[in-house]
Amino acid sequence: MSVITIFDTGIRQDARGRFCLNDLHRAAGGQSKDRPSKWLDSENIQELIHELDAEKPASDKNQSLSVVKGGNGPQGTYACRELVYAYAMWISAKFHLAVIRAFDAMQLQRIKQAVLTCPQPAYMAEAWFAILRHQASCMVHRALARALQIHESTLCQVLNGSGYYGDGRCGTDRIAHRVLRVFCPHQRVHARQLSLV
Template identity: 50%
Template sequence: MNAPSSFLAWTPASQIKIDDAEIRADQYGRCHLSDLHQASGGADKNKPSNFLRLEQTQALIQEIDRSSDMSTGIKPVEVIRGGLHQGTYVVKELVYAYAMWISPAFHLKVIRSFDAMATQRQLPDLNNPSQLRDLLLSYAEQNIQLSSENQVLTKAIETITHTEHGVKFQQACKILNVKQQELAEWLRKHNWDRYLNNARASTYYSENRGYCETKYSLKEGVKPSGQPYSYTQTEFFILPKGMQILAKRFGVKS
């Protein structure tokens, strides 16, 4: 999964520092909240749990979750339990909000540390043949990937604009050139679908964001005994907005 463009793409070698205190970050650029707390001085009144319980903080989390940057399914707040990387990780917007809640001085330190982190990314030495080669290869790979993603996205959009309700699961797999099991696992992991009466159906999360939709219709059937009966048919559709996200996610497979 690619991290949203508004996130800083950190690696262990380029972690942010505040007053020589290292702030851990996960693969999506979310910061370890306890590390920030320790960097601020570690006062009990500034514990991350106190900040996260605030009504204003919860409202901000909901707003971030509704934003377009969250369309990839990355959560604004994620708690990792157990292991070497356990803790609460939050996106940059919540880092700023937490720092501002603690004090103006710490808020300024965080802003300046983030700015310094961004400016530390040095340009490669174009006089170095090895670095120049790596740069050109990286550029070519990015262009190939972008072209592939755009082709799949265009194909998906062209297909689904001809139907009012988007496409069904099997159709989506063919358009995206992805195995059914792989797409099914992605949909479930990102809370896009669920099973209702042994049939795939959309969730409130995916419906609310316009990614998926479920249609219910009353059907008539005949039992082996010849007795007629009626039943409700459940049909799951991935809408144009959802297909755009999936095309970007699985486009590299084309």
């Protein structure tokens, strides 16, 4: 399966995500002077491979480049993205630019696929009403604290033992009775008599 195409040539990837330099060689025109084996003979390239491998943990050694010969699987020279850029630059400036643009296009495609789809209208309505319910409960909470002349955090601790207002499992009458029991223990005040405005 090719994820990237350069000059109408699909570039294969191995199981570790490395790209096939033989496919890149074919995309560049397939001249014998541009073969991956000749590129690998360069001392600069060997230094680059050594640096890339030195950055990886010991268990991941030799992951920047793999040469597969024989067997039933895909054969060829597979290299990481950095080595693909170096190989393309070694071939020609025109090919190097084509490889950079192809990789950029592939990255943009991945970003587009990762963008979330628009939420469904039903979900949006539920979210909107959840926000409205929360805002309404906060307004009631502030008004109740003001009516009792206490700080909001104190009221929160009485309501549910924490620093925030209710968890949605307790009805308003029950909350009002709990507040009255704590803050007005000696007065006979009904919950409906509290002015929350």
